Amino acid sequence: MTNLVLVRSTGVEQTLTMAIDQPPVAAAASFEALYRGSADAVYSYVASLLRDRSAAEEVTAAAFERAFRKRRSFDPRRGSQRAWLFGIARNAALDELRRRKRAATLTDEPAADEPAVESEAEAAERRATVRAALAVLEAHDRELIALKFHAGLGNAEIAAVLGISASNAGTRVHRALTRLREACHAPS
Amino acid sequence: MRRRENPLDPAVVAELEALEAALAGDPAAEPQLLALVDDVRAQAPVMAPAFRARLDARVCSEFEPEPKAAATRSGPLARRRALLPALGFAGCLLAALVAVVLVGGGSGNDLSRSSGGGGVASQAQPAQRDSSGAGADSTTGSGGGAELAAPAPSKAAPPAASGARTRRVERTTRLELTTTDVQRVADRVVRATQSVGGFVQLSQVRTGDGNGGASFVVRVPTARLDDALAQLSKLGHVRSMEQSADDITGAYDSAASRLADARAERRGLLRALGKATTAQEISSLRARLADNRRALNVLQRGFDAVRRRADLATIQVDVVGRPHKQVAAPGGGSWSPGDAARDAVRVLEVSAGVALIAVAVLVPVTILGGAAAFAAGAWRRRRREAALTTI
Numbered sequence: 001m002t003n004l005v006l007v008r009s010t011g012v013e014q015t016l017t018m019a020i021d022q023p024p025v026a027a028a029a030s031f032e033a034l035y036r037g038s039a040d041a042v043y044s045y046v047a048s049l050l051r052d053r054s055a056a057e058e059v060t061a062a063a064f065e066r067a068f069r070k071r072r073s074f075d076p077r078r079g080s081q082r083a084w085l086f087g088i089a090r091n092a093a094l095d096e097l098r099r100r101k102r103a104a105t106l107t108d109e110p111a112a113d114e115p116a117v118e119s120e121a122e123a124a125e126r127r128a129t130v131r132a133a134l135a136v137l138e139a140h141d142r143e144l145i146a147l148k149f150h151a152g153l154g155n156a157e158i159a160a161v162l163g164i165s166a167s168n169a170g171t172r173v174h175r176a177l178t179r180l181r182e183a184c185h186a187p188s
Numbered sequence: 189m190r191r192r193e194n195p196l197d198p199a200v201v202a203e204l205e206a207l208e209a210a211l212a213g214d215p216a217a218e219p220q221l222l223a224l225v226d227d228v229r230a231q232a233p234v235m236a237p238a239f240r241a242r243l244d245a246r247v248c249s250e251f252e253p254e255p256k257a258a259a260t261r262s263g264p265l266a267r268r269r270a271l272l273p274a275l276g277f278a279g280c281l282l283a284a285l286v287a288v289v290l291v292g293g294g295s296g297n298d299l300s301r302s303s304g305g306g307g308v309a310s311q312a313q314p315a316q317r318d319s320s321g322a323g324a325d326s327t328t329g330s331g332g333g334a335e336l337a338a339p340a341p342s343k344a345a346p347p348a349a350s351g352a353r354t355r356r357v358e359r360t361t362r363l364e365l366t367t368t369d370v371q372r373v374a375d376r377v378v379r380a381t382q383s384v385g386g387f388v389q390l391s392q393v394r395t396g397d398g399n400g401g402a403s404f405v406v407r408v409p410t411a412r413l414d415d416a417l418a419q420l421s422k423l424g425h426v427r428s429m430e431q432s433a434d435d436i437t438g439a440y441d442s443a444a445s446r447l448a449d450a451r452a453e454r455r456g457l458l459r460a461l462g463k464a465t466t467a468q469e470i471s472s473l474r475a476r477l478a479d480n481r482r483a484l485n486v487l488q489r490g491f492d493a494v495r496r497r498a499d500l501a502t503i504q505v506d507v508v509g510r511p512h513k514q515v516a517a518p519g520g521g522s523w524s525p526g527d528a529a530r531d532a533v534r535v536l537e538v539s540a541g542v543a544l545i546a547v548a549v550l551v552p553v554t555i556l557g558g559a560a561a562f563a564a565g566a567w568r569r570r571r572r573e574a575a576l577t578t579i
């Protein structure tokens with residue numbers, strides 16, 4: 001067993017370890033492991049894209065079902081299983097967006113848990129700033145932030161999800177991070 | 189697909205490395221970036237416990253269709269998706285049909301000239317239709333095809349004046365036969381020609397040591413052209429057959445019209461002669477009648493010649509002798525290893541031809557299908573990306 005993606009951020013809880021050269025049957029057997037390790041990240045990513053909790057739930061379920069049905073078609077040579085799963089989730093989310101022809105606002109998304117310790121007010125203010133900055137980001141940048149910060153994907157995996165090159169993915173991530181910082185420091 | 193990798197700017201690389209360090213929770217990472225990572229992660233939407241429980245259950249049940257979901261799947265979207273393979277198949281079939289029609293249409297002239305019995309039957313059908321029409325307008329009984337069964341209309345009715353214009357087609361066929369017994373085939377050519385009511389217009393027979401030959405020009409009623417070709421084709425191995433059809437309707441109608449005019453003129457002259465009173469007038473009219481008779485004879489011969497071209501098809505039969513040992517021995521003779529080798533080569537040729545035709549049909553269909561699938565995929569990706577940009 002080896003770490004599937006060596007450049008993945010180690011600070012993310014949903015780190016998946018699995019064999020690289022898995023036969024299809026073994027890949028099918030490990031689907032539940034994939035689900036356990038990725039469900040939260042997939043939901044977080046889809047919700048960031050759709051900005052609609054109920055739609056995100058539907059799309060997340062649909063993405064996992066689609067991945068389950070197509071699990072035998074997964075080809076490890078084309079990328080990690082996690083990137084493959086996020087690609088499916090992305091397509092499902094974009095299909096949902098296209099179908100709805102609207103962008104739902106994150107009105108029903110509850111505020112993140114407030115910190116229990118440290119300087120409560122300062123942290124709350126900072127996070128409110130970040131939330132506002134995320135809200136004004138363009139969808140492409142928000143997606144990259146979700147893939148990088150929430151899902152913890154490496155640049156190579158992001159490239160596989162978006163269908164671009166790894167260097168292009170790195171450039172886009174850097175650009176999205178820069179815009180997020182600018183939005184955080186922009187006068188409200 | 190391998191993508192071209194452009195090296196990142198060193199400053200960008202440094203910032204990305206700093207980000208990775210912050211994401212990994214490295215204490216040595218930039219404090220502001222660490223705080224940003226924490227704050228962004230705190231904004232991550234969290235799955236509701238109830239949904240998590242439902243999703244867990246579905247995963248455990250391996251996504252067995254729920255009754256509600258099954259009902260939803262029978263909606264229009266599901267039906268549309270179910271129709272996709274059928275639509276794809278129909279599209280491929282249509283493309284294949286178009287390809288076949290294009291290929292068939294492009295080589296139509298060649299096919300009409302190719303040898304084989306199938307060509308005889310298909311070409312003979314229009315000949316029968318045209319020849320029946322040609323015989324129906326017979327004005328005199330002096331035609332070469334004496335056995336034409338078509339009824340002769342009255343002489344007063346000019347052929348060109350009939351309501352629906354009948355096409356007159358002159359049929360010519362060239363048939364090349366190979367045989368080991370030229371004399372026997374030559375005799376049978378004559379008999380076959382006579383059996384369909386035709387006659388031999390020209391014959392030339394040369395016999396020799398296996399390399400003799402014979403050449404015939406036979407005329408058969410166009411209505412019996414099919415039968416004649418069928419009989420002649422059985423006399424030897426058909427090496428080639430060429431058929432041509434020449435529409436002579438214009439010449440036929442023109443000759444008939446001129447003949448009718450001359451007859452009308454003759455009737456007018458006869459009437460004038462009956463009313464003539466002076467000797468000079470009678471003499472003049474008789475002279476004109478004599479001229480008219482000569483013109484009428486010429487026109488009648490011309491009309492008969494044109495009509496015979498339509499009524500009688502011309503078949504040129506070339507019989508080529510072959511040495512006996514090269515015969516494929518359809519009935520007699522022994523089947524030698526050489527024959528077997530030739531047959532095997534022939535089978536391989538036919539198989540290769542069939543395979544080539546199949547490839548010729550399948551390659552364009554595959555290319556079209558691949559291009560359509562590629563275009564559909566690109567279009568779908570573009571629409572998806574467009575959906576993301578409209579948020």
